[in-house]
Amino acid sequence: MLNIMLLVLLVLIALWTALTPLLLRAAIGLALTSVVLTIIMFRFNAPYAAAFELSVCAGLIPVIFISVISLTHRLPLKEFLKRREDRLRRFWPLPLLLLAVAAGLFFVRIPLNITLPWPETIADVRVVLWEYRRTYLFGQLMVLLAGVFGVLVLFRGRNENER
Amino acid sequence: MSAEQTLLFWQYASTGILLLVIGFYCLLVTYNLFRVLIGLELLIKGVTLFLLAAGVISGHSALSQGVIITVIVIEVVVMIVAAGIVLGFQDKFDSLNVKNARELKG
Numbered sequence: 599m600l601n602i603m604l605l606v607l608l609v610l611i612a613l614w615t616a617l618t619p620l621l622l623r624a625a626i627g628l629a630l631t632s633v634v635l636t637i638i639m640f641r642f643n644a645p646y647a648a649a650f651e652l653s654v655c656a657g658l659i660p661v662i663f664i665s666v667i668s669l670t671h672r673l674p675l676k677e678f679l680k681r682r683e684d685r686l687r688r689f690w691p692l693p694l695l696l697l698a699v700a701a702g703l704f705f706v707r708i709p710l711n712i713t714l715p716w717p718e719t720i721a722d723v724r725v726v727l728w729e730y731r732r733t734y735l736f737g738q739l740m741v742l743l744a745g746v747f748g749v750l751v752l753f754r755g756r757n758e759n760e761r
Numbered sequence: 762m763s764a765e766q767t768l769l770f771w772q773y774a775s776t777g778i779l780l781l782v783i784g785f786y787c788l789l790v791t792y793n794l795f796r797v798l799i800g801l802e803l804l805i806k807g808v809t810l811f812l813l814a815a816g817v818i819s820g821h822s823a824l825s826q827g828v829i830i831t832v833i834v835i836e837v838v839v840m841i842v843a844a845g846i847v848l849g850f851q852d853k854f855d856s857l858n859v860k861n862a863r864e865l866k867g
Contacts, residue, residue, distance in 0.1 A: 605776040608810075612780055612803050616787045624799050631806055638810070639829075642817045647829040651809070654837050659802070666795065666844045670851050688790045692783065699782050703775040714766075714819050723826040731827050738834045745838030752845035 601641065608634045613696065617689055619682045625663040632656035646723045766818050773814030780807030794847050794857040798840065805836050 611634060615627030632655035639648035673681065727735060780803055787800030809829055816825020847857065854861040 602772065605772060609776060609779045609783075612783050612806065615799060616783050616803065621795055624796070628799060628802050631803070635806060635809065639813060642813060642822070644813060644816070644822055644826050644829070647813070647826040650830050650833045654833050658837060659840050662841060662844050663798070666847055669848055670795070670857065671855065692786050695786065696779055696782060700775070700779060703771075703778060707771065715821065723823045723830075726823045726827045727830070731824075734827060734831050738831055741835050741838050745841055748842040749845055752842070752849055
């Protein structure tokens with residue numbers, strides 16, 4: 599029962615994140631979504647993934663988002679109200695669409711004939727990452743280096759524009 | 762798959778699909794570049810939930826955690842670079858409206 603409540607809460611917070619007109623609230627909603635996902639991960643005995651989700655997705659990414667929001671310009675009140683109305687017009691079908699999809703998923707059950715693999719013999723994520731899936735770590739390092747390179751290129755462009 | 766595993770998978774897969782729907786809708790409908798990132802984040806949350814459910818049901822929790830950690834690393838790098846692009850966009854156009862991107866050259 600608690601699992602279902604957490605799943606419903608996850609969808610509701612995600613919906614609120616998408617619908618809220620203020621970007622700051624959307625960033626906070628994203629952090630809350632990550633927190634609920636973290637609780638689900640802990641309950642499913644996935645503590646390493648949960649720790650990553652909590653520290654990075656609920657901690658670092660909202661901080662980056664809020665920093666970006668603080669560096670952007672605030673709209674004048676009149677324009678903000680106009681855009682909010684326009685947003686409402688574009689976003690109102692989303693809750694209805696969600697309800698329709700949820701009802702469809704509830705009533706239409708596609709039979710799943712999936713053959714499950716043998717249960718794992720190694721239950722430690724550290725052993726999996728360091729011994730069996732070491733290439734994942736190389737990939738992660740490459741992605742991190744690509745990110746650093748991307749940020750350097752972006753900010754070099756900014757400095758040149760300022761000169 | 763036993764009936765209990767199927768039910769559990771359906772619960773998590775349904776929630777993942779709902780998150781994907783919210784993320785896709787956000788991506789399709791919005792003109793704000795920052796909200797595009799929010800939509801992308803919601804999509805990744807849905808994918809993470811799928812991976813978690815797959816790991817739990819198949820009994821390969823450690824492997825699924827490894828994949829989830831990889832996804833999170835990729836997610837944070839993509840978000841940092843995208844945040845830089847958002848700031849560059851704001852500097853150039855003084856707005857986050859993606860329609861302005863049509864004026865970009867080269």
